[in-house]
Amino acid sequence: MLKKKMAALLAAVMMGTALAGCSTGMGTTNGSANASGTPAASSANPDEKITLTMWGGVPAESGPQAVVDAWNAENPNVQVKYERFVNDDAGNLKLDTALATGQDADLFVSYSKTLLQRRVDAGFALDLSAYSDYDIDENIPGAGEWKIDDKYYGMPTVKSNFFVWFNKELLDEAGLPLPEEWTWQEMKAYAEKLKGDKRYGLVQHTEPFPDPLDSVSMKFGYTKADGTSHMDHPLYGEWMETLKSMMDDGWTTVPYAEQVTSKMPVDTVFLSGEAAMLNAGTWIFRSSNNMKDNPRTFKIAFAPVPRLAEDPADYVTRGGTGDAISINANSKHKDAAWTFLKWYADGGMLPMVPGGRLPASKAVDADDTMKLLLGENADTYDQESLKRVLFNDDVKYSRSLPQQVMDLRQEEYENFFTGKKDVQTTLADIARRHNEFLKQNGS
Numbered sequence: 001m002l003k004k005k006m007a008a009l010l011a012a013v014m015m016g017t018a019l020a021g022c023s024t025g026m027g028t029t030n031g032s033a034n035a036s037g038t039p040a041a042s043s044a045n046p047d048e049k050i051t052l053t054m055w056g057g058v059p060a061e062s063g064p065q066a067v068v069d070a071w072n073a074e075n076p077n078v079q080v081k082y083e084r085f086v087n088d089d090a091g092n093l094k095l096d097t098a099l100a101t102g103q104d105a106d107l108f109v110s111y112s113k114t115l116l117q118r119r120v121d122a123g124f125a126l127d128l129s130a131y132s133d134y135d136i137d138e139n140i141p142g143a144g145e146w147k148i149d150d151k152y153y154g155m156p157t158v159k160s161n162f163f164v165w166f167n168k169e170l171l172d173e174a175g176l177p178l179p180e181e182w183t184w185q186e187m188k189a190y191a192e193k194l195k196g197d198k199r200y201g202l203v204q205h206t207e208p209f210p211d212p213l214d215s216v217s218m219k220f221g222y223t224k225a226d227g228t229s230h231m232d233h234p235l236y237g238e239w240m241e242t243l244k245s246m247m248d249d250g251w252t253t254v255p256y257a258e259q260v261t262s263k264m265p266v267d268t269v270f271l272s273g274e275a276a277m278l279n280a281g282t283w284i285f286r287s288s289n290n291m292k293d294n295p296r297t298f299k300i301a302f303a304p305v306p307r308l309a310e311d312p313a314d315y316v317t318r319g320g321t322g323d324a325i326s327i328n329a330n331s332k333h334k335d336a337a338w339t340f341l342k343w344y345a346d347g348g349m350l351p352m353v354p355g356g357r358l359p360a361s362k363a364v365d366a367d368d369t370m371k372l373l374l375g376e377n378a379d380t381y382d383q384e385s386l387k388r389v390l391f392n393d394d395v396k397y398s399r400s401l402p403q404q405v406m407d408l409r410q411e412e413y414e415n416f417f418t419g420k421k422d423v424q425t426t427l428a429d430i431a432r433r434h435n436e437f438l439k440q441n442g443s
Contacts, residue, residue, distance in 0.1 A: 047077070048077065049077050049079070050077070050078055050079070051079045051080070051081055052081070052331075052333055052336060053104040053106050054081070054082055054083065054107040054108070054340075055083045055084075055085055055098070055107070056082065056083075056084060056085070056108070057085055057086060057087030057111060058084070058283075059286075060082055060084055062286040062354075063286075063351045063354065063357060064084070064352065065082060067082075067344065068081070071340065071343065071348060078336045078340070080340060083104075083105070087111050095108055096119065096122070099122070099124040099328060102330065105328050106327065106331040107325055107326065107327055107340070107341060108326055108328065109326075111323065112399050112400075113145070113146060113148075113398050113399060113400040114401055114402065114403050114406060116148070116154050117400065117402070119326065120148050120153045124326070124329060125154060125327070126326065126328065126329045126334060127151050127153060128327070131338050134342050139346070139361055139362055140156055140321060140345065140360050140361055141362060143156050143321055143360070145321065145396075145397070145398045146321065146398065153326055155326075155341055155345055156320075156323060156324045157322075157323045157324070157349060157359065158282075158321065158322050158352075159319075159322075159359070160282075160318075161281060161319050162211065162279075162317070162319060163281070163302050164278065164302065164304070164305060165270060165280060166178065166276070166277055166301040166303060167194075167270070167275075167276050168298060168301040169297075169299065170194055170196075170276045170298070171301065174193050176190060176193065176194070178301050179306075180388065181304060181307075181312060182304075182306045183306050183307055183308070183309075183310065184307070185242065186306060187202065187277075187306045188242055188252070190277065191246060191252045191253060191277060192246075192249065195252050195276070196251070196276075198251070198274070199251065199273070200251050200252070200275040201246075201251065201275070201276055201277060202246070202275065203254055203266040203269050203270060203275040203277070203278055203279075204278065204280065205266055205267075205279065205280045208279060208281065208318065210413070211305065212235075212305075212306075212308050213236055214318065214399050215307065215308065215315060215317065216233050216235045217231065217233070218316040219309070220235075220314075222401070222434075223438070227438070228431075231431055232427040235308045235309060237426075237427050239308055240413060240423055240426065243417070244416065244417060254266075255417075257418050267280065267284050267287045267288075268287070268294065270284075271294040272294070272296075282390075283355070283356040283357070285355060285373060286355030286356050288300060288380075289354055289374075289377050291377065296380070299380055299382055300380065300382065301381075301385045301386075302388070303385065304317065304394075305317060305318070316394075316396070316397050318399065319394075319396035320397065322398070325341055325344070345360075345361050346359075347361070350364070350372060353373050354372055354375055356373070366391065370387075370390075405434060405437055408434065409434075412430045412433070413426060415429075
């Protein structure tokens with residue numbers, strides 16, 4: 001029965017039929033459901049009309065509005081309103097301010113465990129163990145990486161993947177094979193061969209920019225056996241020197257200061273053919289599938305993010321699950337928010353798929369997800385390489401560094417990339433400041 005309902009929903013989304021039709025077949029939670037299969041949101045007074053506000057970082061037109069429209073069509077007494085914040089420092093501060101000042105925010109999304117930890121520490125996130133009718137561990141494979149003190153304060157809802165996007169036309173012209181595993185030194189060589197006149201070899205988003213460092217630390221430890229900082233690991237230095245040489249070698253990659261000050265839209269740069277490779281994640285599909293605003297004639301192929309360590313066994317890739325949705329501990333409508341959250345995770349979020357949000361719940365079929373993800377643009381992607389990066393079983397990590405440590409590390413590597421410090425001084429200063437943090441926080 002579930003497969004029939006999900007198939008019906010898939011067809012509705014792909015054909016762009018009425019949003020009310022999209023909600024049919026989403027009743028896959030353990031809660032009660034109405035006649036159409038959509039779970040009915042409960043409240044103390046069934047005649048009471050309430051509005052839930054959900055804060056997320058995805059533009060409304062890239063799926064969230066379709067999600068809440070589908071819910072609202074079936075739940076007249078429990079309406080949901082979507083509030084968008086940009087997933088950057090300023091946007092996350094905007095959300096935290098709203099939570100701290102009691103603005104409407106019944107549900108909210110944290111895009112890293114660091115951000116979720118910050119909100120748990122501030123008392124903003126409800127302990128979801130208050131509800132026993134939905135087993136997150138059972139229904140969301142890999143969700144456990146989001147536990148804090150062995151409890152869920154947010155339900156991860158998407159499969160989180162990061163990989164390198166290739167302009168396959170340029171790759172073929174250069175006679176280069178598509179990598180299935182590689183190192184940063186090899187990516188540097190690719191970028192040097194793929195760069196052109198006013199075309200970068202590689203561009204990358206600033207959010208996953210330091211992922212290679214976390215990969216090193218996940219394998220070798222953020223601290224040493226004696227409890228002191230291990231964030232001066234030699235591979236940290238190798239990453240900085242490799243990337244700096246690429247920045248200094250015209251058009252191999254964009255200089256750090258130039259990218260930050262110009263707020264370069266790297267996805268647009270890649271999709272317009274002004275870069276041969278893009279280091280990013282699944283969220284780029286909302287741009288690559290938008291052929292009206294980002295017309296392209298080239299096919300896109302995919303490769304895993306390169307490793308710093310020479311031995312593949314010493315590499316851990318970022319990914320797993322993401323988009324952890326929390327219920328505001330101060331919400332007046334926690335039960336209704338919980339009902340919506342279960343519905344969202346188990347199929348309600350399907351309109352988010354074309355924008356790169358792949359459901360993590362076992363209730364959603366992977367083949368259906370792929371069809372929705374690519375839609376009418378399927379022929380513009382190398383699907384074999386896409387499946388390799390989307391559905392691999394490599395060990396993955398979710399970044400969970402305290403925000404203060406992330407900030408101090410970023411400040412120091414920015415000093416290196418802008419020429420204010422050499423690599424050895426930078427490594428020493430990262431370790432020194434990390435040690436000060438550990439001492440101050442009793443770690």
